[in-house]
Each structure stands twice: as C-alpha cells, then as structure tokens.
Amino acid sequence: MLESYPIYINGRWLETENKLDVVDKFSGEVFARVSVSGEAEVDAAVSAALEAFRQSPLPPYRRYEILAKGSALLAERVDELALTITREAGKVLKDAKTEVLRAAQVLQIAAEEAKRITGEMIPVEAAPGAENRLAYTVRVPIGVVCAISPFNFPLNLACHKVAPALAAGNTVVFKPSSATPISGINICRILEEAGLPPGYLNLVVGGGNEVGDLLLRDERIAFYSFTGSAKVGKRIMATVGLRKATMELGSNSVTIVHKDADLEKAAAACSRMPFVNAGQVCISIQRLLVHRDIYERFTEMLAAKTRELVLGNPLDADTDLGPMISEAEAIRAETWVKAALAGGATLVSGGKRRGALFEPTILTNVEPEMKVVCEEVFAPVVSVIPYDDFDEAVKMTNASKYGLQAGVFTSSIEIANKAARELEVGGVIVNDTSVYRADQTPYGGVKESGNGREGPKYAIQEMTEPKLVVFNLDVLS
Ligand SMILES: NC(=O)C1=CN([C@@H]2O[C@H](COP(=O)(O)OP(=O)(O)OC[C@H]3O[C@@H](n4cnc5c(N)ncnc54)[C@H](O)[C@@H]3O)[C@@H](O)[C@H]2O)C=CC1
C-alpha cells in the first residue's frame, strides 16, 4: 500500500481526486502518491493566506516561538526527514542529513530575526522648513508570499522561503517541485505541530505550467520567492508585472586555482564539490580555471581524487553521489558531454551513464561555446580550463551570462582582493570553492542568476516594505 499525502489549506489536510506519483530516484519504484491541486484549491489556498494576513497578524514573539519550535522538531527528526529527501531527490543519505540540520538552522535564524525587524529614524529636520517634524520608517509585512521551490534541496530551500516570510509577518502559499513534494509537506506538518495557526502556511501541489501558472496570475499574491531555472524565472518576471519577486536562478559557476594556492587543499575541495548532489547544485563548480603553471599537475591530482568517488545507491554509507533527478536529465547531460567530445574536448575521467546514474566527469580542452561550458550543466560534469594571468581568469568568469558565486584559491592578498572587486557575481569565496554557503549569509546572484537575496535577514528585508511616518509637531503641540 502506497503512502498517500494530502495538500494543506487553511489548517486542513485535503485529499483530491487527481494524484501525483512520487518515485524513488534510485530504484525507480513509486513509493508515495500526493494529492494534486486544481483551480479551486489554489483559490482556497490564496484566500486562506489573505484572510489570515488581514484578520490576525501574529506578533513577533509568537513567530519566534513557532519557528524556534519548528527548528527543534526538524533537528529531532533528522533521520526520518533525511530518508525522505534521499528517496524523493536521490541525494546521498549523509548529505540529506546535512540538509535537514541546515534547514533547522534556517528556522532558528529566522526565528531570531523575527525579533529584530526595525525601521530607522529619518533626519527629516535636516531639511530647511522641516525643523519641527519627526520622521521614521517601520518595516511592514508585504502580504501573501508565494514560495516556489526546486527539487535539488527540497527541504532547505523551502525553509529559506517559508521561514523568513513567516518571520516577517507574512502568510504563505507554497508550491514545492512536483519531483520532490514530500519534504514540502513535511515542513508544513512540522510548523503546524509547532503551533502555526490555520491559514498562515498553505501548500498546493502540481505542475509549473498548471498550478504554478495559476499562482502567478493571482493578483492577491504580493510577492514571489522563486528558486529554479532562469527559464522559469524569466517567465515569472514577465507575468507578475509590478508585484515584487526574488529570483534565485542558475549558474555555471567558476572556481579559480591560482599558481600560488595550496594545491593539496584546493584539489581535495575541487574533486568533491563539482559532484555533490550529482552536480545538481546551482553553485556547483562547473568551470575550474587553473593557472597554466600548475595546470597539468593539478588536473592529475584532481582526476586521481575524483576516481575514488563512489557512485551508486544513495542509502549506502560509502556512496558519494547518487542518481540525477531523472534518467531524462542524465541523458541530457550525456548528450552535452558527447557533443563536447565530438567538438574536440578530452575526457579525463567519467563520462558514462547507467540509467539516472552519471559518472563524475572531468573534461579538458573545452571551448567557450560548448554547452558544458556556457550553459548551466546541472550534472556531475566539470571542465578544467587553463589561464595565463589572473586578468584572463576574471575575464572568463565574467564572460558568463550567469553570476551567482565564485571561488578563488590563492595565497596572495592582492589576487584575493582583485577577485573580490572584479568578479561579477553575488558572492566571492576566498580559499574555498563557489559551493560554500552558510545559511545566514546574503545569497543570490547577478545577471541571469537572478535578483534579490536570501538568507533569513536579507529575505525579510525583501519581504517587508519600509513605511514612512512623518509627524508635523507644529500641529501636535
Ligand atoms: N540560485 C539558487 O539559489 C538555486 C537555483 N537553482 C536552480 O534550479 C534549477 C533546477 O531546479 P528545477 O526544479 O529543475 O527548476 P525549474 O525551474 O524547472 O522548477 C522550479 C520550480 O518552478 C516551478 N515551475 C515550473 N514552471 C513554472 C511556471 N510556469 N510557473 C510557476 N512555477 C513554475 C516548478 O514546478 C518547480 O516548483 C537549476 O537551474 C538551478 O540552478 C536550484 C537551487 C538553488
């Protein structure tokens, strides 16, 4: 008997006629069925969120208590929540556990931020004629937030949207990826158990073109918090008009290894990070730029370490990377690698596919116009590219249409500073890879990597409006 999961609207768990199968991404077995939302359910979810927002805003201390309790519940249930992530997303169990613990952190940080939302004093009296005025801003919640999340971090990226939205005093309609809906359902269950009253968080499930589109067209929604592909991000921006949105989109991130770097440390990090979650991480190292003086040696070190990685069942303790989200996605990655090889690239390791399992793959002799270089590969594939001087590495990084994060390994403060100043990305990580992220940091990109920032403190800024208040003290006195 398959486990059946309902949707969640106005504090009620609802079964619908239409069901979605959830597949174990390693075995291919259908292990659960989830109710799909139609037009009526989307309408009811938005109505419930709007009603809760207008009728009974939660005071900050209650938001704190609920999110902090939610954080504790996540941490207590790490094993069961991680198992769900492994089954529905194919992520190796040890990384799935890390994801759950990070999600607990996100809720805790958001809880703390709920108590610190402030406006500012405005020195209006500095303007001639305004000597007897007093002005300040208060940050007010924006209204109903629509959270739309991708498959690759189904719990943590959902928490990065839902937790700051609630912390800011908003209410939420949440649509998880259809490939990984159960982690989204789990976060609703946990927040309900933590004391979140009906209507504040509502969950709808369904395809992007159906349920997603209904959400985009509902004018009662004030804000869209989206993580996913640039293609869908552009569509959202084109549809929502003047309403606000943050877009966390894709990338073909660079990590640079300069000639003065600690090569052992750089090789250890760069041999694992392009392959975490089978490369399905938006800040994954896709282009590894290596100074020509150390290029051959570094590529050999990288290849030797990469060959030690274990590809297989994500439930096994010694597996380093599991399946991609679907066989279709693995076939797409394989096609891109084959096209690069046909165009003159060299296969250093990997390259083979078995179903949705794709070997950790290193390419050299690639060209800028190859898809594995200029598009987001979102697969366990890294291209190692030589450069002669650091300016060239900066130029290659900035030639991308994306700009999410970049890493640079160097022992030179001058090079590190140049990277920090000149790389056109949302974050520069010195002596670590582009994949570094701590959940309290501002996180987001430039160019086609999106707009706005996540990280609870920064997401709360995005999801609140500064309302100006001016007192004319002449009249009051
Ligand atoms: N910058 C960041 O923080 C991150 C970005 N990503 C990006 O996400 C992508 C991979 O995730 P996917 O789930 O395949 O992305 P996707 O863009 O296909 O889907 C993301 C979400 O959007 C929904 N959606 C699809 N079409 C829609 C529409 N017309 N209207 C409204 N919603 C719609 C999907 O159902 C899903 O919930 C990659 O491009 C990756 O780089 C992933 C994680 C983090």
Ligand SMILES: O=C(O)[C@H](O)CS(=O)(=O)O
């Ligand atoms: O880069 C991504 O895909 C996500 O932002 C990963 S993480 O922040 O959850 O590590």
